[in-house]
Amino acid sequence: MVLLCSGGVDSSTLAHAVLANGRPPSLLFVDYGQPAAEAERRAVSRLSDDLGVAARTAMVRAASIRAGEIPGRNAMLIGVAQMYVQQHGQIGIGIHAGTGYADCSPSFVRATQDMLDVQHDGRVELVAPFVGWHKSDVLKLGHSLGVDLARCHSCETANVPCGECRSCLDRKELHVG
Numbered sequence: 001m002v003l004l005c006s007g008g009v010d011s012s013t014l015a016h017a018v019l020a021n022g023r024p025p026s027l028l029f030v031d032y033g034q035p036a037a038e039a040e041r042r043a044v045s046r047l048s049d050d051l052g053v054a055a056r057t058a059m060v061r062a063a064s065i066r067a068g069e070i071p072g073r074n075a076m077l078i079g080v081a082q083m084y085v086q087q088h089g090q091i092g093i094g095i096h097a098g099t100g101y102a103d104c105s106p107s108f109v110r111a112t113q114d115m116l117d118v119q120h121d122g123r124v125e126l127v128a129p130f131v132g133w134h135k136s137d138v139l140k141l142g143h144s145l146g147v148d149l150a151r152c153h154s155c156e157t158a159n160v161p162c163g164e165c166r167s168c169l170d171r172k173e174l175h176v177g
Contacts, residue, residue, distance in 0.1 A: 001025045001127065002085045003092035004077050005055070007043025008154040008167065010094030010130060013142035017129070018092060019051055020145060025092060027055035030080050032062050034070075039159035046151050056084065074103035078112055078126065088123045091116075096130040096138050099166070106131055135170050 001018055003025035005011040018025045029044040031037045041057065048055035058080050074095060081091045095104040102108060109128045116124045130138050142149065153159075154167040161168050 001090040001092050002028050002081045004028055004030065004081055004094075005044050005047065007040045007047060007152060008094075009135075009142060009147070009149060009152050010096060010138055012043070012047050012094075012152050013138050013145065013147050014092055014094040014130065015047060015051060015053070016145040016147050017141065019053065024051075024053045026084070027053060028058060028081055028084055029055060030058045030060060030077050032060040032073075032076065035157050036153060036155050036159055039153040039155070043151060043153040050148070050151070058084070072103070074101075074108065075112065078116075082116070082119065082124065085124055087120075090125045090127045092127045094130055094138070095128055096133045096135060098134040104131070 001023060003011065003015055003018060005015060005027040006029065015025055015027060027044055027048055029041055031041065034040070044055050044057075060076065060080060062076075074093065078091055078093065085091055095101075095109075097104065109126060109131050113126045116126055139149075153161075154170070155161040156165040156167050163172070
């Protein structure tokens with residue numbers, strides 16, 4: 001499995017869950033010029049070391065990236081991951097419900113799987129096990145798997161948590177350090 005990984009709570013929890021099921025994932029960090037890229041890269045590197053799994057970085061240069069919702073972000077990430085998955089394989093993504101983002105919905109997952117089926121003749125599967133879960137559910141699983149949340153980076157706006165973006169507010173609301 002090529003697991004899209006930002007080093008945040010969701011992708012880190014998914015990496016732990018996949019490994020706990022006996023399938024070591026290959027982590028893929030995509031640097032697309034996001035404001036928190038350096039902190040995310042460090043978090044992915046720590047996760048790779050902690051789990052003893054491979055991690056790669058893909059660089060994508062896009063138009064000016066701002067904080068907050070980035071239309072097309074998850075589609076772009078999955079598009080990049082296709083270049084790293086073998087002829088038969090899986091692409092993992094830790095999207096979950098409750099974000100309000102269209103690309104974190106079951107309909108997005110279905111449509112993207114349809115696109116993957118066309119491009120890969122049904123040999124590549126999009127794995128998004130948290131798509132029907134809320135952040136608190138992901139967090140509970142993370143706790144049960146021993147995810148060190150202090151080593152995750154979830155701020156959307158900076159390499160140092162801003163305390164005000166949607167991800168930082170989620171962490172505050174859920175009492176995550």
